[in-house]
Amino acid sequence: MATRRTPSKETSASGSPVSMADLARELGVSMTTISRALSDHHSIGPATKQAVLKLAKKLNYQPNHLAAALRKGKSKLIGVIVPYIEGRFFASVVHGIETAASKAGFSVIICQSGEDVEHERKNLETLLSAQVAGILISVSLNTLDFKHFEKVRKHGVPLVFFDRLLEGDHVNAVVLNDREGGYQATSHLLEQGCRRVAHICGTQHLNIYKNRRQGYLDALQRYGIAPDDSLIRDSNMTLESGAQCMADLLALPNPPDAVFAAGDTAILGALQLLKSRGLRVPQDVALAGFSNEALTQVAEPMLTSVDQRTEEMGQAAFRLFTELLSAEGTAFSQRQVVLQPQLFVRASSLRKDTI
Amino acid sequence: MATRRTPSKETSASGSPVSMADLARELGVSMTTISRALSDHHSIGPATKQAVLKLAKKLNYQPNHLAAALRKGKSKLIGVIVPYIEGRFFASVVHGIETAASKAGFSVIICQSGEDVEHERKNLETLLSAQVAGILISVSLNTLDFKHFEKVRKHGVPLVFFDRLLEGDHVNAVVLNDREGGYQATSHLLEQGCRRVAHICGTQHLNIYKNRRQGYLDALQRYGIAPDDSLIRDSNMTLESGAQCMADLLALPNPPDAVFAAGDTAILGALQLLKSRGLRVPQDVALAGFSNEALTQVAEPMLTSVDQRTEEMGQAAFRLFTELLSAEGTAFSQRQVVLQPQLFVRASSLRKDTI
DNA sequence: TTGTATGCGTTATCAG
DNA sequence: CTGATAACGCATACAA
16 A cells, blocks of 8 residues: 555565554554554554564564664663773672673673773773763773763763772762771781781872772781881782782892782782792781782682672662762762672681691 | 743853753753754754854863763663683673674673573563673573573564573574584594594584584595594583693593694693693694684694684674664564684694604 | 554665 | 655654
8 A cells, every 4th residue: 555665575584673653553553552562652452563573573673772862862781891801800899790781781882992091992982982871981091080981971871980090080989998908908917916017009199009009908907016218118919019019029138928919910919939949838928919819719729809789789880870870969979898808818818727 | 031940050060961951041042952962963053063063172062971861762882791700711702792883873881691591581571671783692501591581582582592592492593513623633633644543522412612613524524434423522611620631631542643623722631631641732632622712822832723704793783783773673583693713723633744 | 442643763765 | 955744763752
């Protein structure tokens, strides 16, 4: 009857993008009816609704989220930006985010900044263009200011930081209580009888490393031990750097009897160096790391480490996003969720049992 | 002049979704001109083009990909489905995919099936609804048939499998030459003087485990050794399972002098069991695994393993997708890309040097 | 309960 | 080289 240019191709052979209009025409009803039936609207006859659903199945109708998002002005997409997806930490957080998002009907667009702020800026633009409903991000190492996040705010897109964020900025964020983690690890070493506890720390412009270091200092103070700057070594947290720091520490006139590193890879480097020098762990030097990576349970002795609650962090980040979404006019809100770390004590620091 | 209902809000305070229409109005030109300037069309005056670009920057115009995709019928999104994002292998492949995709202007939607075919089915529908330009997938462990992929084919969306795929099905895929990998690892053990080489293998309905096993058998044959069924153990590739298999093997009347496992975690379990029994690796039993996970370099001794070229696999998968995209009518094509594995020999199998 | 009409932001077709 | 206009698929205000 209708002389539309789509003369009802009986054979849905190749690409068959069947739309609501197709369903409407087939059933002889209006698109509105179709829309209502599919979206479970209340004003719809049960009979027609069933008919629509049945036909939709038959023609295997697939809703077009793009069109819906365009119309409604809000999509079911969220963007996640991480420095890199490899490595247990970020992969695990992304896992948490994706799992929570998926349950809530959101899809996740994943972006990697490659630890580069310029890439990060591009990622943000891409996500805004994709009309995401929100952005969850852990900033890159060389992100030093918030300029590029202004655009996100202007677009009114909820922004949630997780783990890494710039100090002094008031934003929505989910973080670990890194200070408490540093405190726990260091206190544990001190309780094991160690008195010269060294610290291998990361770049201090990042909240996480700064706080872990502060926790280290807190513990020393609590035990009445004056901090010794020669026992605090800057590191980029790689295996090599950890080994180098350990070597430097051993070369001191008064070397440490324990080391707390702000990362597991670095502490593994330290462990390897100690073993190559014939020193015993934990008897000669006790070790504790941070992140509770898989390698901590493969190393010998197994490495004591602070767990970062990665899954919970991902869940919490997504949850915070949804809260911002329903709160609406909260472009300027500053909600912070702080997760408590958990120290996993393993052989690398258990002195009392082994001496 | 124009009495549009958007009276040029001077203060772009909160949500400022500036569109092409806004730019057009501001400059007093048509939307067509704006569109052409932004998309670098040839029919456009250099002067006007500059003016448009400048204004776009000033008002920080952000293109709406959704609208463009809706109009053009093709988005710049691709979907990636993996069993889980944690673990080095999939994270690394996703890294490769995202890096390549990003360079080509595509964004990546990540989905996890959780090793469940039902979830996988939902993921596929979600991605189709999101109007992705293509889908890259590594199937879940309990995916036994291709029913749910039919829908993808009907929609004419390019589909690329990577690593895991169902045997006997002719699809576009990027895989590792697992058979060659199994052959290399086993041959290496035989060359080290081992004569009773055992194999810990995974579920045989998956191409990867089946092929690794076949490579193992190939190597035995090449060396004129008859396969011994008691030396081939089924496993779910976990740490515990690896240890259990090793224990079973040691209990044999004639235990093996080497083990090749189809996964690194399993071989680590075997290593730990051997050490707990006071046996020496590789002198008493030589070991080789598969995947070249990070743990292989943390274990002591370090574990020999087959590298899966994860980054290349990701790149190749995306590249194959783009080829399918430009080839258009290739819903039925069956392009296969096979990557060559690389054996990393480490201490766990180096007998000749250590005896 | 159902239908009609309109617009979301963009691109493509056609005419100037 | 530029402009008016129609679509893409869906949701909703409004009318029936």
